[in-house]
Amino acid sequence: MSTARLTINLHALASNWRALDTKTNVETGAVVKADAYGLGAGPVSDTLAEEGVRKFFVAVAEEGAAVREAVGPGPMIGVFSGHMEGDTELLRGNDLTPLLNSPEQFLRHEQSLPSHSFGIQLDSGMNRLGFEPSDWAELRTRVEDLNPVVVMSHLACSDEPDHPMNRQQLKTFRDMTDGVSAQRSLAATGGLLLGPEFHFDFCRPGVGLYGGLPFADAKPVVTVDLPVIQVRELAEGETVGYGNSWTARRPSRIATVAAGYADGLHRAIGGGIDAFAGGQPCPVVGRISMDLITVDVTDLPEDPERMRILNGHQTVDDLAEAAGTIGYEILTSLGARYSRGYVE
Incomplete structure (x- = not known):
């Protein structure tokens, strides 16, 4: 054979998910964006669903459609980019959960898919995606009346356990979400490894599943x-x-x-x-x-x-x-x- 050979060990992938899952007392989802970090969203998602994963996360709605085909009906598939212009039919047809990032996205979702599930992303300090604290304070009651299924944020420095930004974002996220009825999530792989304070209702590891740092005990995939x-x-x-x-x-x-x-x-x-x-x-x-x-x-x-x-x-x-x-x-x-x- 004249081409190089890439082999993906799905047994090691499943083992890494189980190892991360045992580090928490909450639900553990999986990030499978970018075609499962380049390893194939179909086989990876199918394997993780068999392990019991019920929450998957992708970057854009098109990726979510591929994951839905792999895992079938039932598991939640969250879309980090939220409800983008032109996504309505993809979201509806594949039962995807947009993770809304702004008042504009909330209004789009409210108008086009008012009874469809959605989540909320909050900006706790990374300044990349999510509702700003002022926008969230203004719209929170109205958003909560529509029953978001998850409220999330993302850590900027979780691969550096002693970085002060971790504690700062933890406090900000708590302040913004205390009292919400939706499930809360702050931790990807690095946040999961920071300990129970960061776990909230579920964690959503990504790179650690695929054998990467900061999960040093990961099996190579x-x-x-x-x-x-x-x-x-x-x-x-x-x-x-x-x-x-x-x-x-x-x-x-x-x-x-x-x-x-x-x-x-x-x-x-x-x-x-x-x-x-x-x-x-x-x-x-x-x-x-x-x-x-x-x-x-x-x-x-x-x-x-x-x-x-x-x-x-x-x-x-x-x-x-x-x-x-x-x-x-x-x-x-x-x-x-x-x-x-x-x-x-």
Whole structure:
């Protein structure tokens, strides 16, 4: 096979959800936006529904329609972007719950889907989405008369447990929601790990389900196997790749493997990571190009046919650190060119 292989372990995904669920005494939902962080909203949502997840969250209504097809009727599917212009039929036809972000969205929903379920997002300090405190104070009674199913906000710094913003947002959210009859939610993965004060009525982990930080105990969900196209001999002093960025300090064997930044393995990763032949790490050398990565396999006893760049030893967060980004970006960038398989 000439294309790289992306394998998603649905058993590990389910195990991560169960592990996070045991850390709370409240309901645990799941964020499956961006095609389940690039891993396939259909299989991921179906697996989580079988585990008992009854609340799913997506970014936009179109994503919600795909999740509804996977999980069938019953579970709530919340749409973070709320009720956007032109969403009415998608929301109605797929029984999606828009998480309204502004007075304008509330008025749109009230006029076009007055008896349809909805939730409310509040801005507790992130200044990204949600009702401002002044708007919420003005409209709260009117909104509550229509019985929102959830009232939510989002933490800006939950991956830094000691950041003062966490406590500040917790207080603001409490002040804005004390006395509401709807279920309340503040915590995604990071907030869930901050402890019971942040849990309210349900938590909604995202990246931790897929093997990413800040859930350090997560099982790896994704492996990536790369076919070796060619292995070539280099003399000491020869260079590899664009810009002559790596020079052989000894006679070397260099494997060229079929993947690159077009497949989500960012050019910025550069050195500092390995590709694995079995359990043997081999350093990636030279610059990552669009379709190709070069690996020093000099110390292997024989030329490999495939190499693995994501596994239990080298995670999405390791690749992210090498690229100067976050694991979320690595996960959601894994491209459509991979052949994909699922372990159930």
